[in-house]
Amino acid sequence: MAFDGLFIHSLLNSVKPKIINGRLSKIYQPFEQDLVLTFRKERKNIQLLLSANAQYPRFYITNQTIANPDKAPTFVMVLRKYLEGSVLKEIEQLGVDRIVNFNFSNRNELGDQVQLVLSLELMGRHSNVILYDQKSGHIIDLLKRINPDENRVRLLLPKAKYELPPLISGINGFEVTEKEFKEKAIHSDPVDFAGQISGLDRDDRQELIGYLEDDFSYSSFKTFMGQFNKKGAFILKTPKNKRKIFPYLPYHLNLTKESADPDINHALAEFYEYQSNQDWVRQKSAQIERLIKNEYKKLTKKIIKLKKQLEQAENSEGYRIQGEILNANLSHVKPGMTEVSLPNYYDNNRPLKIKLDVTLSPARNAQKYFTKYKKLRDSIKHVKKQISIAQDNLDYFDSVQTAIDNAEPQDIDQITEELMNQGYLKKPQKPKRKKKITEKNLNKFRISSGKTVLVGKNNLQNDWLTLKKANKNDIWFHVKNIPGSHVILQSSEATDEDILETAEIAAYFSKAKNSAHVQVDYVQDKRVKKPNGAKPGFVIYTGQNSIAVTPEKTRVLSKRIN
Incomplete structure (x- = not known):
């Protein structure tokens, strides 16, 4: 069902007792359409999420850890000025409509008591969060400022008189006698x-x-x-x-x-x-995903072009043959000829047509074919190397995209940092202080035997987990030949059930998460090495075993402990 008026009525039965009379201690806007209000009540912090997202506008109390942006948007600065430290006196739903008013009591700069309303309008693409003064009815500020040309029904700008949106008339079912x-x-x-x-x-x-x-x-x-x-x-x-x-x-x-x-x-x-x-x-990865899409497109085109060059180089024997036959029959080539037909002694003396450059002598024409042959043969090694480099880069961006697909919002900063270090994104003039990777950054699971499984969420975490955090006798897991997370079973000994459960986790946190029969390699961590100069997340390993599993979301996530 949608977030309709009756659902809001039910939700308020749960939300009201938890935050009414709480003091608003923090306000931040982690994403463009979302606000988080932190209330302090009975020595506990309670986070209320308000979202004006067009697809699924909503509000509820959340325990999610949502990063606070370094720079606060204008609307948040206004909310902090007027609401921080205020007490939430009441939450009122307008009848059974999708409008919820959060009524705050605070003191202004002169010390006078003021009543402020933070109105949450949950109306699809018209959803908004509006702060207005209850006494004067004037808007102080709002999450989405609407140009008068875009909305002729009411004015949604600071200092305008707050008016309700057009509402569909009907009967309030709770009041029907x-x-x-x-x-x-x-x-x-x-x-x-x-x-x-x-x-x-x-x-x-x-x-x-x-x-x-x-x-x-x-x-x-x-x-x-x-x-x-x-x-x-x-x-x-x-x-x-x-x-x-x-x-x-x-x-x-x-x-x-x-x-x-x-x-x-x-x-x-x-x-x-x-x-x-x-x-x-x-929202946080939009810039990165644009980069990945563009790089993927460029690399794919480059590989196709290089493979055509390689195919031409590997099939260059014909140029050598034409040069040899021309050299053996120089007397048959007359000045001004654009082509000549000569017997091919490599093919039962069948006639072979050879094109000629009229500006060159017969001998120089033959030499031209030998030069072309040598150039193409010499290019094979270089072209193969270029294909390998381009494919490695393609695999790298594939791994970054997989990390984004499995990421939580707070993980995107590390992925951005990784791409900056690799030179794909510009570093800011004032670089942020690097946050050290710790076990708290990782996904953590407890399998049936009670053993702990750690999962990297991106390439920087994968390197840290495999090369620094893991004990050399721990067991390392990774999907075979597919981008995915590095996974560590913190144990030197594992039962068949331990291996199966950990392999399912590794398969779920990979590009093959929606596939059946995913092949997962596992080996002791000491057998995993990182080549010099390799990109983040890339390792090599030997002596591995392999197991085929089918990752199932509910089963995997039920083992998560953080």
Whole structure:
């Protein structure tokens, strides 16, 4: 289901008790459309994510570690000026619409008490976060400033009077009395009645219609609405395996239950974790992915061109033959001839046509063919080397793309640093202080035997994990001939089950994560070496064993411990 008005009503039942009367201690904007507000309450820090993302606008309390940018955007600076240190007095939903107002109490520069409203409008591409003064009703600032030419309905700029967006009129189902229900029901059927209720998306409306078709009564209607006053949630799947989240368990939709959670906020945070991670990674890695795409295109074209050159060089024997035959028959070549047909003693004396340069003597024409032959033969070694270098670079960018695909937002900075060190991106004039790689940066897993498995998320982490962190007797894993993470099983001895579970983790954190029967090599870490001058993440190894596995997301991620 979508983040509709009734879902927001349910979510607030979980969120309100946790943050109301909390003091707002930190505000930052990790990504273009996302804000994180940190509240201090009962000696605990609670992070509230507000997102005006056009595809999935949302809010919920999150435990995700989201990096704070070095430079705060203008809107965040305004929020810090007006809201930092204020107390959240109330959270109000506007009826059952997709507008949530966070009411703060604070003191201005003169020490006077002021009431400020941070309004979150969850309306698809029109989603926004707006700070305004409750008393005057004037906008102080907003996340998305809208040019008047783009929105003629209301003015969305600082100092303008705050006005509500156009709202669809309808009935608030929580306020309908039995008398009102009966009056409406007389003149409508279940479909018409459900269409008059506000705050329902298509799935909720279909489920309500199902309830009313089973029993078109006030009791049935109240039973349906009562489900939105609970605090739990259910994750369900469509026949096409699309995941949906509901604050109740629907019976009239073609959905299969995947899981249940007593806390709707917790369920929602987990539901969006993967999608939001992907979105944040995409935003942070946009420059890198453009670079990879361009380099990949250039290298692919270069390899095709070099392979054509190699093919021509390896098939250059014909030039030598033409030179020899011409040399053996110089007397048959007359001045002014553009070509000559001579018997080819390499092919049963069949006629061979040889093109000639009229400006050169017969002997010089023959020498020209020998020179061309020698040049092509001499180029084979060089062209092969160039193909190998280009292919290595292609594999390198493949490994960087795989790291991005498996990355979390905070990992992109290290990937950027790696590309700067390799000369693919310009270094800033004021370089940031390098953050040392530690075990905290890695993905960490605990397999069934209790042993720990460490996984690098990018090439810099892979090198650090394999060459510095790992004990030489630990077991090193990597997918065979495919870009992927370096994986260390922290043990010198491993059972078949240990190897199988660790290999599945290695396969999942590779380019082959969605494939079946992925071949994974494993060997003691002391047998893994890095050649001099090799790119980050590239190693060689000997004496390995191999195992075929099929990585399964749920099974792999259930072992994660950080």
